[in-house]
Amino acid sequence: MRCPTCKKDNTLRPWEGLTTVMGVEVEGRGQRCRSCGEILIELTERGRQERLAAEHLVDRGIRSGVEFKFVRKLAGLRANEVADMFGVRKETVSRWERGEVEIPRTAAYALGELFAHPKLTRQRLEAFAQP
Numbered sequence: 001m002r003c004p005t006c007k008k009d010n011t012l013r014p015w016e017g018l019t020t021v022m023g024v025e026v027e028g029r030g031q032r033c034r035s036c037g038e039i040l041i042e043l044t045e046r047g048r049q050e051r052l053a054a055e056h057l058v059d060r061g062i063r064s065g066v067e068f069k070f071v072r073k074l075a076g077l078r079a080n081e082v083a084d085m086f087g088v089r090k091e092t093v094s095r096w097e098r099g100e101v102e103i104p105r106t107a108a109y110a111l112g113e114l115f116a117h118p119k120l121t122r123q124r125l126e127a128f129a130q131p
């Protein structure tokens with residue numbers, strides 16, 4: 001395999017170390033180019049790292065719109081789904097994610113629960129929406 005950055009052949013070697021995802025350091029593995037130092041990470045491995053980073057953010061508390069959006073996407077939720085479940089308008093979720101409005105702590109917490117326990121949390125939130 002050829003390094004996509006420096007285009008040299010046979011310079012990639014297995015690599016393990018710390019990598020930063022969304023400001024969170026997680027253990028990662030991939031391949032590193034001996035020539036230019038580029039680190040290549042497969043998509044499935046990147047997905048695993050993103051989940052680890054999201055778990056960390058949820059444990060320490062989602063603090064920004066960027067983090068909220070990151071966790072929401074990894075939870076497989078669209079902004080309008082989150083809005084429906086939380087009883088707010090879609091525009092409100094957009095404002096949280098753009099950092100225009102502070103995210104209510106309860107919403108940040110509920111998103112973390114949706115990420116950690118998707119089915120149960122969804123059922124419980126939807127129960128509130130019943131007439």
Ligand SMILES: [Zn+2]
Nearest residue numbers: 003006033036
């Ligand atoms: Zn290279």
